[in-house]
Amino acid sequence: MSNIVKKSLMDRLLKLQCHFTWGLLGEDVDIDNVEERLNDQIEYLQDALKHRMYNLLAYLKHLKGDHEKAMIQLQKAEEHIQRSNISEDTDVRTVMYANFAWVFYHQNQFNKSFTYAEKVETIIKQYESPPKKNTLLLDIYGEQGWTYLSFTGKYYKWAAECFEKALELDPEDPELNSGYAMAVYRMESFSCSSNTENKSFLLLKRAVDLNPRDTVVKVLLALKCLDMKNYNQGAMLIKQALQEQRESPYVLRYVAKFYRKNKQINEAIARLQEAVRLTPTSITVHYELAKCYKYLIKMPTDDNKQQNDENIANAIFHSEKAVELNRLSVGAHILLAQVYMKANEHEKAKEEFNKTLTMNGIDSEQKQELHFYWALHLKHLRRSESGAVRHFKEVIDIQNPTWFRETAIKELERLEETMRLGSHN
Template structure:
């Protein structure tokens, strides 16, 4: 509705400033650069878990710019419908900018004022909303008078990158792009360099993406970030993990020790230190560090997940010892039973505190299968597959893990093949897609071992080659499959489609 306001200094019932329509104001708001225009969607996050994490990060800061956290926290609280509390956090952001900004660099206020304008608009306090738009216009006009008039862009893109990176792992690629834009304008900024290096590091490792030493872009970026900010202990831990991934663990250990000296009480450092120890086989040391971190942030789903992984590793290590020593038909000892229960408990806590934690659900299902609680494992896989807004990579990982469970634990070849196919059809190159392909090929090998003329074996290989874009090979295998199963509709359809492509 195009409600107009009467002339005057105050607000009338409609709440719009003199001569200004609600739609005009809405149009101006859409032009602002702030959390409300950055597509930070509620459906992509566990909102309660994110709010808890932001409160923890304010207590144990991961960036020296606290106003960034207050701004994002305000937006998150607004998503929960509490606009009054949201505005209270914007005021804290504004106070933090004033405290840390004695030179009065106005560009730091741009995102905060944009969020204010949106908040007041949603409260139907349109005159207040317009006042903040006017403040933004004034800052922008002042910046244009400066010789380096683009500095505001660096601040905005830097904050956008940080918000995306913190909000959801699904936004990692967008965050990387925002930090890159910020660095085009302000290449020496330590915060944006740390953010960019972190985003690239996460992007390389997210969902099991494959990154060889020659393809690794995060390593020089992490080193650069540390050169610009030697006190960034968390980035040092990420560098240590990257070096470990590249078989340079000894070098990485030095960075771990430096980081621990700098920030021994930071839970965000400790969790990465624990990851380094666990991957190095130092599971007890990893657990010691994680318990310290858990005391500081008891509702951290990340830390519970990492503790679950450590206890799971203890079980797998025991199994490997018995396998090497060729001990058959062993009975599970009491200590092992308790370790298994503890692992399950921590994974359960992880999904309790973050209800969209896909990786933790998968690990919980795996732990149930190790404990031979197959029904609970099956129910967990089924549950997580019903989640809305799963990414392609998440679907791949679930289907790969579910397929392994069906093949190795339930001994169901047909169900395993179904899940391997679904994961493999998603064309995202990572280790989970590779795992699905390996599963299908092994299934075909097993079929041929039993019967060299098994149509399903040929059909599976035809499916693999088709989805790898090797048309002629796929046609060959489908034609072989149809020799032994001439009426199979799936093979006939796929073969027809492949010949049309040629």
């Protein structure tokens, strides 16, 4: 094939809406971890969405340079669409055919790539009139939104924007309302800002009203109720979710998070132990278990030594496992550093602290969090007031208006007053 014809094909491919043109960067994720999550979703989440997961798995195989396996995933997506009860008012093949065109291009099968690019263009022409065009755009925005939501936290804002565009076309669509509510909820959960809004509460409530059978959204609403000090409403939603979908690892992990945030740690651990049996390589489950056991670590005494040692061992095991499962997860590294600090494993904590600070992808809020807990560690366990002062100042020097910064200012004032009084004695 001549370079001119090849360039012409590339120009056509770049105009297609699919995973290859949505700006998904391999360096932003632990690809193995995302693949693991998607395979769990294929096993446990509703059947109608599986073609989307196969599409994303195909793109992940492309990022690994394995286009034969990428083609297998796209074939699974096509088989799933053919046997599924998907509405005839929509055409979910558009993104999939565009992915086919890109994979054939990377396999140097240019004629087949042309064929699939033409298939996409033919479908688009069939949907040129305004009502039909909106239907096609709904599919594309929806799949793009779910893709961003499945990739990594950096993409949650883009996911929310896609769902917003889709909901402008169909405000009553239950699935799109669920996706938008989940994206906004995750953005709020990731924020350490002291002024975080609770926009997701009404969005989650609306999503549950439109689709009461969506138990994952129901437990997210329960968590948001807890954030807003409405325990009774949250507990009622948790009870409903467990009655409706007791064997879902996704429901179990969010139920456990509800219990942990309400300081019902043993109940949280019990739910997470059920979830880890279903999804043993889930970073989220190990991360939540580590948080629970970290909470249980106390100052050692003769009375609690054996139990405390077990809690330390479990906290270290699960936090190290979370890091092993996703080495690019800054949150998992921060948790591991915190666990080492609380276990008074000073050298390991220091090594993890320094390593995490230099990780790609660490943002200013996460740097504040790291310096904040390192300052507390130096203050309380190492009795190093000067070291604590230095790291509280590091938190404050980062101008983000977070809880960590507000608390660091108060801690620093108390420390400096203590040190001033001590110098006069």
